Amino acid sequence: MESNRQRKVAQIIQEDFAELFRKQASESKQSILVTVSDVKISADLGIAKIYLSIFPQEFRSAVMKEIEENKTQYRNFIGQKMAKQVRVIPQLNFYLDTSLDDVERIEKELRGEGDNPIL
Numbered sequence: 001m002e003s004n005r006q007r008k009v010a011q012i013i014q015e016d017f018a019e020l021f022r023k024q025a026s027e028s029k030q031s032i033l034v035t036v037s038d039v040k041i042s043a044d045l046g047i048a049k050i051y052l053s054i055f056p057q058e059f060r061s062a063v064m065k066e067i068e069e070n071k072t073q074y075r076n077f078i079g080q081k082m083a084k085q086v087r088v089i090p091q092l093n094f095y096l097d098t099s100l101d102d103v104e105r106i107e108k109e110l111r112g113e114g115d116n117p118i119l
Contacts (some may be wrong), residue, residue, distance in 0.1 A: 010039040016081045032059050037097040048090040051097040067094050
């Protein structure tokens with residue numbers, strides 16, 4: 001069960017990172033969309049799991065590698081944003097969210113366009 005505090009902190013993190021990635025995408029020459037699909041935070045507010053959707057698919061590994069390399073800068077960024085609201089800035093763990101790909105694959109299978117034959 002998530003507490004109200006956990007939900008509020010997760011929402012703040014999600015909004016701040018969404019704005020950061022939107023700014024980075026607008027400044028970039030490549031057209032890459034990074035969406036913060038969900039944020040889960042531990043009960044002690046010490047660890048934040050941030051789920052990202054990245055489109056187009058061919059840039060996913062490169063973008064995730066870059067995000068992992070810049071994790072300390074992202075933690076500093078979120079620390080500046082949340083300094084007055086929390087005592088401890090959470091450790092950030094970034095994960096690739098592939099749920100939209102799974103939905104697309106299932107829909108394709110249901111239409112009979114995938115690997116499964118229509119019976």
